[in-house]
Amino acid sequence: MNRTFFFSITFATIVLGVMLGFQFRTTSASNDVGPRDREQELALEKKNLVEDLYKLQMEISELSTKLDQAGIGQREADEALERELAKIRRFAGLSSVSGPGVELVVQPGQAGLSTVNAPRDITDEHLLKMVNELYSAGSEAIAINGQRIAATSEIRLAGKHINVNGTPLSPPYHIIAIGNASVLKSRLELKDGLVDILSEFGISVEIQEKDEVAIPAFTGGLFFDYAKPVKEN
Amino acid sequence: MNALRMKNFYWSVALVSLVVGVILSVQFRMTNDMQHNETIRRTQELADQVAQLKKEHDVLQPQLIRMREQLEDLSTGPLASQIKAEMELATIFSGITKLSGSGVEVTLKDSNASQKPTDNPNWDIIHAEDILRVVNEIKAAGAEAIAINGQRLVATTEISCSGPAIRINKNALVPPFVITAIGNPETMEGALKMRGGVAEFLQFFGIQISVKKLEQLTIPAYSGSIKSDYLIEAVADTSLAR
DSSP states (O other): OHHHHHHHHHHHHHHHHHHHHHHHHHHHTTTTHHHHHHHHHHHHHHHHHHHHHHHHHHHHHHHHHHHHHHTTOHHHHHHHHHHHHHHHHHHHTOSOEEEEEEEEEEEEOOTTSOSSSOOOOOOHHHHHHHHHHHHHTTOSEEEETTEEOOTTOOEEEETTEEEETTEEEOSSEEEEEESOHHHHHHHHTSTTSHHHHHHHTTEEEEEEEEEEEEEOOOOSOOOOSSOEEOOOO | OHHHHHHHHHHHHHHHHHHHHHHHHHHHHHHHHHHHHHHHHHHHHHHHHHHHHHHHHHHHHHHHHHHHHHHHHHOOSTTHHHHHHHHHHHHHHHTOSOEEEEEEEEEEEOOOSOOOTTSOTTTTSOOHHHHHHHHHHHHHTTOSEEEETTEEOOTTOOEEEETTEEEETTEEEOSSEEEEEESOHHHHHHHHHSTTSHHHHHHHTTOEEEEEEEEEEEEOOOOSOOOOSSOEESSOOSOSOO
């Protein structure tokens, strides 16, 4: 009888000791998650930087080829500059482009499919998030109902329409994006991703992967009343 | 007598077991700490590498701009002036050149109000969507160029959440977020501050937003690569190779 009492006290105090120690540990190291998050964050940043550096080096070697060509003669020099201009215009959204990508149709869902979520209006914010998500997944060019999304393009509710580049658009919204088709599609269709979220709002999104899609150029005027270029020294 | 002895013995056993328990868990904690330190060491290593890569980036990017200027200088043929005029517009619009002009500076800060336990802690933090909203409003008000914490917004710029940070042009940025925009200062300020507008909306959620009109501000050039992997020029192009 003494023996069992003895053992139970030993056992209880060891447990108590371990609990004390753990208690101490959790209070002293409650911000344990920080470094690990930071590590992943940095790993991603490093990967992006390496990719971008590689591309910058390619651009520099392309430019030195163009500079070599420009050294040959006047006509060649103009031609080389014109090619550089074409590249910049392509990036800015000033030329029509094609390539692999996805085609999205965004529209109010079919009534009756879900009793809880009656179809709702599609707002500017839905389209804004969609475009943002596509760029985040690596899209190189996007258009909504034929309007190319450039650096200054707004996507904004105006009455019953949504204005893009000052042009009123109405549903269904056809969003076309050039990039890695399967990456773009799977990013949108992630569990609890954007398509899931929108369907809870009664909005249907259909996504099709395509080998080739075409995207028109930005057609707005290029007027700069306020911005002036600054030469780097 | 015997009972008292027994009692003393129990006490000492209890004390010893308590000490053993504490030692056990401290031991466990120390091995855990070593793993923790390992994470910190790796993180430090990564941070150094990232800093080094950024340095390389800061060397290459100006080089690219210089080479582009050289190419312009070499072009003196009959088409030169026309191409150069188009070049200026395209570089401004694309975001690959530094700009200056009048505009606004919008600062977004997380709420510094003390939280009540009933408050939703998610409310006071600036989300990617909040920045998207502000930027979209400024664009609608005619902004000609925009940057956030020094990151120039270009056509392909994403503004996404990344843990506690916000990722713009693949760069992780932390608050406060300073959005600079070149354009008509009055129009942009008015658009943000209008009744029921973005500023009011964000303030409701406890985010501090301030809008300052500026006569002169500069916006940096986009620092990333403009090389594309998937785009093909749709119209016939003069280029010999892609």
